[in-house]
Amino acid sequence: MGGGRTRRMPRAERERQMLDAAVQIIARHGYAAASMDEIAELAGVSKPLVYLYLNSKDDLFTACIRREAAALTRAVRAAVRSALPADRRLWAGVLAFFTYTAEHPDGWTVLHLQARTHGPRFAAEADAVRAEMTAFVTRLIATAARESPHSRDLPARETEGLAVALIGAAESLADWTNTIPAATAVQAATTLMNFAWSGLGDLMSGEQWTEPVGA
Amino acid sequence: MGGGRTRRMPRAERERQMLDAAVQIIARHGYAAASMDEIAELAGVSKPLVYLYLNSKDDLFTACIRREAAALTRAVRAAVRSALPADRRLWAGVLAFFTYTAEHPDGWTVLHLQARTHGPRFAAEADAVRAEMTAFVTRLIATAARESPHSRDLPARETEGLAVALIGAAESLADWTNTIPAATAVQAATTLMNFAWSGLGDLMSGEQWTEPVGA
Numbered sequence: 001m002g003g004g005r006t007r008r009m010p011r012a013e014r015e016r017q018m019l020d021a022a023v024q025i026i027a028r029h030g031y032a033a034a035s036m037d038e039i040a041e042l043a044g045v046s047k048p049l050v051y052l053y054l055n056s057k058d059d060l061f062t063a064c065i066r067r068e069a070a071a072l073t074r075a076v077r078a079a080v081r082s083a084l085p086a087d088r089r090l091w092a093g094v095l096a097f098f099t100y101t102a103e104h105p106d107g108w109t110v111l112h113l114q115a116r117t118h119g120p121r122f123a124a125e126a127d128a129v130r131a132e133m134t135a136f137v138t139r140l141i142a143t144a145a146r147e148s149p150h151s152r153d154l155p156a157r158e159t160e161g162l163a164v165a166l167i168g169a170a171e172s173l174a175d176w177t178n179t180i181p182a183a184t185a186v187q188a189a190t191t192l193m194n195f196a197w198s199g200l201g202d203l204m205s206g207e208q209w210t211e212p213v214g215a
Numbered sequence: 216m217g218g219g220r221t222r223r224m225p226r227a228e229r230e231r232q233m234l235d236a237a238v239q240i241i242a243r244h245g246y247a248a249a250s251m252d253e254i255a256e257l258a259g260v261s262k263p264l265v266y267l268y269l270n271s272k273d274d275l276f277t278a279c280i281r282r283e284a285a286a287l288t289r290a291v292r293a294a295v296r297s298a299l300p301a302d303r304r305l306w307a308g309v310l311a312f313f314t315y316t317a318e319h320p321d322g323w324t325v326l327h328l329q330a331r332t333h334g335p336r337f338a339a340e341a342d343a344v345r346a347e348m349t350a351f352v353t354r355l356i357a358t359a360a361r362e363s364p365h366s367r368d369l370p371a372r373e374t375e376g377l378a379v380a381l382i383g384a385a386e387s388l389a390d391w392t393n394t395i396p397a398a399t400a401v402q403a404a405t406t407l408m409n410f411a412w413s414g415l416g417d418l419m420s421g422e423q424w425t426e427p428v429g430a
Contacts, residue, residue, distance in 0.1 A: 030332055118245055118247065118332070158409075161391070162409070164387050166384070168384045168385070168387020168390075169380035169384040170383070172382055172387075173376065173380050191380060192380055196410065
């Protein structure tokens, strides 16, 4: 990467290259097996420079998680910010999510898997993002329910549970879609809407699935 | 654990205690940080005995993943094996799933998170379980669609996508439910059915959510 003029590259750009390299290596080999030598080599810089910029392997990993989290939440929030009907708003957010995960498969792996399994420091970062997305989707569902023709107020815990289910379905479909070469973000988003919206839509019309007696 | 008579304990029982200890330590500290000393101590045996029985830390981890995977899939399959209507069959499977994850939170963490992020050997084990569960749920959805009053044949890829979404929603709700002290498996299963069934139900009645024009 970089050719002959790397020495005069601005710091932000150099740091971006280090994070790009770290995200790729961590996603593919796992955090424990990822080596700073390999990351430096892929970024086209010396290992001491990586330590100078990012301080430690742990700090580098934290910086990767924060960058990927910020980019993903920014993409989803930007798409949803509109005055569309509830299902269109959800569609826009879901499509932005799958577009992001399809375009950044390594970033998605770092955020969704690696961040959650290498100790409490990184898990706390991942939990914070998930809590933010859950709160965002919970508000979206609560607003949609109030705006529905039946103007329903869903119980808070139930609304949060629906948001958690929706986010899990989206995460699972993102992983799956990234394993299928020809799959598109639009297809994944359509499957999720088919799965989720009619369900949420029925709920907002006051139709609930009824638990069997004696279960 | 064990008191004074551990020496005469049958091998299977001793091995079960080692796996119980390993699952607990790996779930709470992560596989990389989990120490064989700690696992042996929690199991109430010597470290050489753990190596004698399970061979290596990697083999021990693999044995944990396989045991948890087998127990979870057995619980779900046993619950679903019946001639009930489709929604009741799904309810039974979903309830068995949440009952298992609530009763075995550490086993669930090992299977759902730890197995997926510590290199290809363990990820392959986790992928195999997920592929098996996906195939099982895909068949369940396909059968339900054919048995519906509208006798629909859903496209294979779409049916698999719905199964992937349903499994992701269930996994996410299982994680969330395990963080809420008073939450029950019945509540989690009801939320998932409210979220998923009406959506799947609408699909099986031939109602699809319509993608907005120009998206």
